[in-house]
Every structure is written in C-alpha cells, then in structure tokens.
Amino acid sequence: MTRLNHQDKAKEFDKWILWKQEGDKDAELDLITRFLPLVTKVANKLAIGLPNTVDKDDLISFGRFGLLDALQKFDYTRGLQFETYAMWRIRGAMIDGLRENDWIPRTVRDKAKKIEEAYIYLEQKNMRTPTDSEVCEYLGLTEKELQQVLFDTSLASMVSIDESVGDEDEQKTARHTYLVDELTPRPEMIAESNNMKEVLSKTIDKLPEKERLVVSLFYFEELTLSEIAEVMNLSPSRISQLHSKAIFRLRSSLTRWKSQLM
Known part of the structure; x- marks a missing residue:
C-alpha cells in the first residue's frame, strides 16, 4: 500500500466519519477496498513459515474476516494508524482459522x-x-x-x-x-x-x-x-x-x- 499525503489522509478520515457517524455504505466499501491488500500482504508473510499443505487462499479467506472485524472495532477518533492495528487483527484471524480447522496435528x-x-x-x-x-x-x-x-x-x-x-x-x-x-x-x-x-x-x-x-x-x-x-x-x-x-x-x-x- 502506498503512503498517503496529508490531503489523502484527510479524505480517508472523512470516509471514516461518513461510515461510522452517518452509516454511509459507499464509504464503508471504499475503506474495505482500500485496506483489502493488507490481507494478501499478511498472508504472504505468514505462509512462508507454514507447511505446503496450507493453502494461501484459505489464509486470505480467514484474513478477510479479520479485516472486517478490525474495521468494525477501530476507533478512528484516536488518531492511530489503522494499518498497524489491522495487520495484527488479520494475522490473528488467520492463525485462529488454521487452529479451528485442525491444521496443526x-x-x-x-x-x-x-x-x-x-x-x-x-x-x-x-x-x-x-x-x-x-x-x-x-x-x-x-x-x-x-x-x-x-x-x-x-x-x-x-x-x-x-x-x-x-x-x-x-x-x-x-x-x-x-x-x-x-x-x-x-x-x-x-x-x-x-x-x-x-x-x-x-x-x-x-x-x-x-x-x-x-x-x-x-x-x-x-x-x-x-x-x-x-x-x-x-x-x-x-x-x-x-x-x-x-x-x-x-x-x-x-x-x-x-x-x-x-
């Protein structure tokens, strides 16, 4: 994901307001689309140390749920970096998904x-x-x-x-x-x-x-x-x-x- 300049950050903040405060579904979709590449980034990093039997598509599927959860729970008013917060949530969702599906004998x-x-x-x-x-x-x-x-x-x-x-x-x-x-x-x-x-x-x-x-x-x-x-x-x-x-x-x-x- 590319770094945002000050103007782009302001636009992103406006989308958080539109979604969280006004329930704008288009703003929600824009945020999901913007941060979706984080899921693939985390999946690529995590997959390196996993057995070949683990399908990366499964990791991405688990990670999408983690992204949606992060979007729902993130407090945009605190001025924190969403990417850092989301990547931990996404990684956690992937590991939880592997465990729940008995990937680890x-x-x-x-x-x-x-x-x-x-x-x-x-x-x-x-x-x-x-x-x-x-x-x-x-x-x-x-x-x-x-x-x-x-x-x-x-x-x-x-x-x-x-x-x-x-x-x-x-x-x-x-x-x-x-x-x-x-x-x-x-x-x-x-x-x-x-x-x-x-x-x-x-x-x-x-x-x-x-x-x-x-x-x-x-x-x-x-x-x-x-x-x-x-x-x-x-x-x-x-x-x-x-x-x-x-x-x-x-x-x-x-x-x-x-x-x-x-």
Whole structure:
C-alpha cells in the first residue's frame, strides 16, 4: 500500500466519519477496498513459515474476516494508524482459522508444549537461557531431532492476538490489548505493560546472535522469513527453527517474570 499525503489522509478520515457517524455504505466499501491488500500482504508473510499443505487462499479467506472485524472495532477518533492495528487483527484471524480447522496435528501441539516446558524448566533451574544441548539432554533428543521438532512446530509457536490470556480465576484479556490502546489504560496497566516490555527487551538482548537478528528483522523490520533467509544466507527452514527457539525463550522469561509477581 502506498503512503498517503496529508490531503489523502484527510479524505480517508472523512470516509471514516461518513461510515461510522452517518452509516454511509459507499464509504464503508471504499475503506474495505482500500485496506483489502493488507490481507494478501499478511498472508504472504505468514505462509512462508507454514507447511505446503496450507493453502494461501484459505489464509486470505480467514484474513478477510479479520479485516472486517478490525474495521468494525477501530476507533478512528484516536488518531492511530489503522494499518498497524489491522495487520495484527488479520494475522490473528488467520492463525485462529488454521487452529479451528485442525491444521496443526495434536502430535505437533504436544511436541511444542514439551519444548516450551523444557525451556521454562531449564530457565528457572539454571537462571539463564538454556543451550540447545541442554534442551536436547532434558528431552532425550538429538540436536537434529530438536531442529526438526522446532520446524514442525513453527505454526504452534505463533500466538493469536485475540486469544485470551490470564489465569482461570482472573479476568481474561485479549493479547491485542497490550499492543493497541483501545481504552485509556489504568496506571497499574501502564506499569505492568512497561515491566513486560522491559523483560522482553532484556531477554531479546540475551538471545543468541542469530535468534536476536531473526526477531529484529521479523518483528521490527517486518521482513518475511524468506527475505531474512537471504539476508542471513540461511535456508527458510533454518530461519523458522531460529524463530521458534526465540519464541520459546521469550515465553519462558515471561513465565518466570509472572511467577515472581505472585
């Protein structure tokens, strides 16, 4: 999508007003048409790390529902960037759609859970990020087997931004509320969010160099896994493995941080 100049932004804002305040269906259709390419953009990026059995057309179909949901829930009066908000919603809808249609086999989910538990246990036991050899020894795997499991669980390591988080006895909160300021946050929410960002920042800094670079290029520079593979001169499958390991390490740090709050 091309960048808008000041005049185009004003026109787009007028369309939000026409639709949200006056119910103009033509304005709604214009907005849908304008932002529809976001769905294909997200689908292309997400499909890189998925098995060939996943049809990109299915991703696009799921993503369209995410776009419509984003359009309905977006508060245009806050002056936020719709594209950023929508892309998280679209990606979440695609992952939710894959999960609901059983794209991830139970065995793959089980493997992902065991690896995540291994990272959490070893992180807490050794008070540092575990090495691949330590994880392999704990799980009784060879390093080659671990790399294959990480590749197989690349989708399972992704999370939906609309998935509820929190303990069963706590009020559930969608993940995207940590990313998009839909409501004015309370002071304690700001403090918790800042602490979480600090934990993630420190954990990312401590990641092995290649994993840290993958996280930076994927989440901050918004490169696809294939583009990262070219930059790092590695195969896309290897990049997917590095991404999975980084996510498991980040999760283990957040779990330890949460346990210290209790």
